[in-house]
Structure formats: structure tokens, C-alpha cells
Amino acid sequence: MKNILVTGAKGQLGSEIREIASQYPDFTFGFTDIAELDITDKNAVVQFIVDNNIDIIINCAAYTAVDKAESEPELAEKINNTAVKYLAEVAKKYCSSIIHISTDYVFDGKNFQPYMPDHPTDPVNMYGETKLEGEKTLKKINPSGSVIIRTSWVYSSFGNNFVKTMLRLGGERKNLNVIYDQVGVPTYAADLAKFILDNCLNLQNEEVKTYHYTNEGVCSWYDFAKEIMEVANLNCKVAPIPTASYPTRANRPFYSLMDKTSLKEEFDVEILYWKDSLKDCIEKMAVSIKL
Numbered sequence: 537m538k539n540i541l542v543t544g545a546k547g548q549l550g551s552e553i554r555e556i557a558s559q560y561p562d563f564t565f566g567f568t569d570i571a572e573l574d575i576t577d578k579n580a581v582v583q584f585i586v587d588n589n590i591d592i593i594i595n596c597a598a599y600t601a602v603d604k605a606e607s608e609p610e611l612a613e614k615i616n617n618t619a620v621k622y623l624a625e626v627a628k629k630y631c632s633s634i635i636h637i638s639t640d641y642v643f644d645g646k647n648f649q650p651y652m653p654d655h656p657t658d659p660v661n662m663y664g665e666t667k668l669e670g671e672k673t674l675k676k677i678n679p680s681g682s683v684i685i686r687t688s689w690v691y692s693s694f695g696n697n698f699v700k701t702m703l704r705l706g707g708e709r710k711n712l713n714v715i716y717d718q719v720g721v722p723t724y725a726a727d728l729a730k731f732i733l734d735n736c737l738n739l740q741n742e743e744v745k746t747y748h749y750t751n752e753g754v755c756s757w758y759d760f761a762k763e764i765m766e767v768a769n770l771n772c773k774v775a776p777i778p779t780a781s782y783p784t785r786a787n788r789p790f791y792s793l794m795d796k797t798s799l800k801e802e803f804d805v806e807i808l809y810w811k812d813s814l815k816d817c818i819e820k821m822a823v824s825i826k827l
């Protein structure tokens with residue numbers, strides 16, 4: 537029986553893992569968010585992992601406020617990098633492994649074909665910068681059996697995300713402008729949660745490996761917004777605008793597609809098309825919020 541710690545468990549991915557954890561009876565799960573375990577508190581991290589004899593840490597905790605990170609770089613760095621160091625050090629010492637989640641925002645977005653996991657990184661914002669530092673820290677400390685899973689444009693019925701923002705704005709407004717020249721792939725956190733629990737709890741690799749997991753397909757934020765309105769049956773007209781017409785504090789990569797070939801070769805996984813997963817998520821939300 538392996539003991540698994542899920543940090544950041546009140547966020548999107550952590551909540552989705554909690555939803556399905558009972559389907560994995562060979563593992564004991566502990567779910568913590570900042571109130572139960574602040575991962576930037578080194579002593580608390582060591583004590584929790586030792587006291588609870590943790591074998592695997594699924595690190596879902598992160599600083600994810602992309603624009604705010606530009607004005608709070610120290611806090612973003614502390615959560616996205618320094619805390620990863622604490623987790624990795626204790627994992628290394630006590631033979632635990634880490635499943636660490638990272639982002640498409642480690643890339644510069646200047647590519648014209650999907651980024652391979654080993655493609656040079658060059659983030660265009662502070663959030664991406666701190667997430668990249670966290671990746672490097674984990675690789676340097678190298679607890680065995682550990683992986684980095686980069687994903688993109690995550691949404692869920694839990695937590696905050698683009699889908700919920702669009703549903704709210706779509707209900708309030710008749711018109712909405714959304715950027716069409718940033719492209720990537722939306723990822724339903726429920727799909728990623730299932731991938732992780734199905735495939736990543738018995739890994740034996742000696743070196744930290746990096747994989748890309750997103751839903752299938754490709755779209756712009758504009759396409760994503762249009763589809764959200766359509767699936768939710770909202771009467772809001774979405775217009776495409778260029779990035780230059782929607783100034784934000786943080787820059788964002790124009791091109792975020794990530795190549796999933798190595799993940800598909802190494803794991804027996806069927807990945808869903810983004811529109812199909814979006815429909816599932818909105819249907820789930822409709823039951824609870826009566827759209």
C-alpha cells in the first residue's frame with residue numbers, strides 16, 4: 537500500500553484527483569492545501585512527509601495567477617520553485633518520488649510546430665519563469681521515479697479558469713472580444729487527473745523525465761470561447777481580436793502546442809479531443825449550477 541500526498545488539493549487538478557481517488561484502492565491518499573500544509577514551510581514539509589510515510593507526492597500546489605505574478609515575483613518564486621526544492625529534498629532523502637506539474641508557459645511561443653519535451657525553454661512571463669525554475673530544481677535534486685508533466689490551458693468544474701470566466705461574462709454580456717492569435721490546447725483537469733493516477737504511481741525511472749499532456753487538437757482562446765458559448769447555449773457574440781488589442785500585465789506565448797509522442801509511446805493512454813472534454817465539463821457544471 538503506497539501513501540500518496542496531493543498538495544494544492546483545493547485547486548483544479550487536486551480536486552479532480554480527489555474526485556477519483558477512491559477508484560484506486562491500492563493507494564492511500566492524503567489531500568492538503570495551504571491551510572493543512574504550506575509547501576513553502578520547509579519544516580512542515582519534512583514533518584508531514586516523514587510522519588505520514590509518504591511514498592509519492594503529487595504536487596498540484598502552485599502560484600498560477602499569471603498577471604499578478606508580474607508584481608509578486610518573490611511569492612511566485614517561493615511557491616513555484618523554493619517549495620519544489622523542499623519537496624524534492626525530502627523526497628530524495630526519504631526515497632519518495634514526485635509527480636510535478638508544469639506548464640506550456642515555459643516556452644517562448646515562437647515555434648511553428650509542437651514543442652518537444654527537450655525543446656529549449658525561454659519563458660515570456662514571471663509565472664513561466666518561476667515554473668521553469670521549479671522544473672530545473674526538481675531535475676537537479678532528482679528524486680528517483682519522479683516526473684514533470686507539462687500541461688496547458690487547464691479548466692475544471694473546480695477552481696478558477698477561463699471556462700468559468702467565459703460562462704460568467706457570457707451570461708452578463710451580449711458581446712465579448714477574445715484573442716485569436718494565441719493558440720494552444722485546452723486541457724480538462726479531470727482527464728489529466730485520470731492519466732496521472734492510471735499511469736504515474738509505479739514509475740521506476742532513475743532520472744526525472746518530462747512529458748507533455750494536453751487534450752487533443754488545437755485552438756485559439758477565441759475558438760475556445762466560441763465553443764464554450766455554444767456548448768453552454770449562451771447568447772453572447774464573441775469577436776476575434778489580436779493580442780495587441782487586449783493588453784495584459786504578463787506577456788503570453790503566441791504558440792503553445794506541445795508534442796505528446798513520448799507520452800503516448802510510453803503509456804497506454806487514449807487522449808480525448810478538447811471539444812469532447814469541454815462538453816463533459818460544462819455538462820457536469822450545468823448539473824450543479826443549472827445553466
Ligand SMILES: NC(=O)C1=CN([C@@H]2O[C@H](COP(=O)(O)OP(=O)(O)OC[C@H]3O[C@@H](n4cnc5c(N)ncnc54)[C@H](OP(=O)(O)O)[C@@H]3O)[C@@H](O)[C@H]2O)C=CC1
Pocket residue numbers: 543544545546547548549550568569570571573574575576595596597598599600615619637638639640667686687688689690691695696
Ligand atoms: N491552471 C492552468 O491553466 C495550468 C496549470 N498548470 C499547472 O498545473 C498545476 C495545477 O494547476 P491548477 O490546479 O490549475 O492550480 P490552482 O491554482 O487551481 O491550484 C493550486 C492550489 O495550490 C494552492 N497553493 C498555493 N500556494 C500554496 C502553498 N504555499 N502551499 C500549499 N498549497 C498552495 C492554491 O491555493 P490558493 O488558491 O489559496 O492560492 C490552490 O488551491 C500547477 O502546477 C500549475 O502551474 C499548468 C498549465 C496550465
Ligand SMILES: Cc1cn([C@H]2C[C@H](O)[C@@H](COP(=O)(O)OP(=O)(O)O[C@H]3O[C@@H](C)C(=O)[C@@H](O)[C@H]3O)O2)c(=O)[nH]c1=O
Pocket residue numbers: 600601602603639640641687688689690697698701712713714715718757782784788
Ligand atoms: C477574460 C478574457 C481573456 N482574454 C485572453 C487573455 C489571455 O491571452 C487569454 C487567457 O486568459 P487567462 O488569463 O484566463 O489565461 P491564463 O491565466 O494566461 O492561462 C494560463 O494559466 C497558466 C496558469 C498556465 O499554465 C497556462 O497554461 C494558461 O492556462 O484570453 C481575452 O482575449 N478576452 C477576455 O475577455
